[in-house]
Amino acid sequence: MYSYIFETARLGFRQMAQADVPAFHEMLSDREATRYWSTPPHTTLSETHTWITESAATATHDYAILLKPTDEVIGKIGCFGTEIGFLLHPRLWGRGYGTEALERFLQLLWEGEARVATADVDPRNERCLRLLKRFGFRKVGRAEGTYVTWEGICGSVYLELRRPSSK
Template identity: 45%
Template sequence: MPPGMRLVTQRLVLRPPEPGDLDALHAILRDPRATRYWSTPPHAAIERTREWLDTTLATRPHEGEDFIVELDGLAVGKVGLYRFPEIGFIFHPDVWGQGIASEALAPVLERAFAVHGLAQVTADVDPRNAASLALLNRHGFRETHRAARTWLIGEEWCDSVYLALARP
């Protein structure tokens, strides 16, 4: 992603992640509500979040593209395609229910097709995560299949619902 690139919506600024996002991201990734259906348990130590952020920062442009979501100048979440073509997102619970995720998802999906030329965008969602499934459904994603015991999160096996959105 070009340095300094920003996507701007009515309320949000989506920008590339930076090392300075560590504290804001740790506030999200340590929260058990935010990480309930995430691919890892809550980050107890900030070092775990630093490792996660370093991996995100090391993603090469041909591999994926992530954005930090800012609301009123504060980092409140992350949305993007960490590895093409799979979309992922996580937001601080303080902004849930305000349409922030939907507003952030729209330009990222548009960019996935228009700029990156993806034929489809996919998602892997825990079937208990009704909010994420509803969000993706509103954006046109459709279920392709399901699988059991796909993620071991801490000591709990979780299932997956796989969804896809074809290029318009």
């Protein structure tokens, strides 16, 4: 059906497509998956359709993450300018897929023109902060009242990772 743009041992990555709406809606309507997301959980397939369309129009790199060999859509990873964002279905948390996806995505960025990757993370999202720290992201700032999530107003921890020096 679709071919991978890049892959790892367990994951394939390709452009998001409208056929992915049901899979992404399952994730984006899940309160746990969107607990630290910058928008409330989706309530309609139409919202998810619009989200995929807008992501495709605004992201520098934006990819669906597929689980091999079934090609089930299990998440997304992308960049808006220098800012990395990712989402993984909660039923797959703790299995190393986020680490595997981020490692390969950063390789892709460093193979290109990127010199820095940034992240804007809700300070309560300890799982995400731990993952980014393992890759060497460093805190460069903090702000309060930056997003309204379904849990209320939250702040941001700003992180940065510089492109590794060539050896």
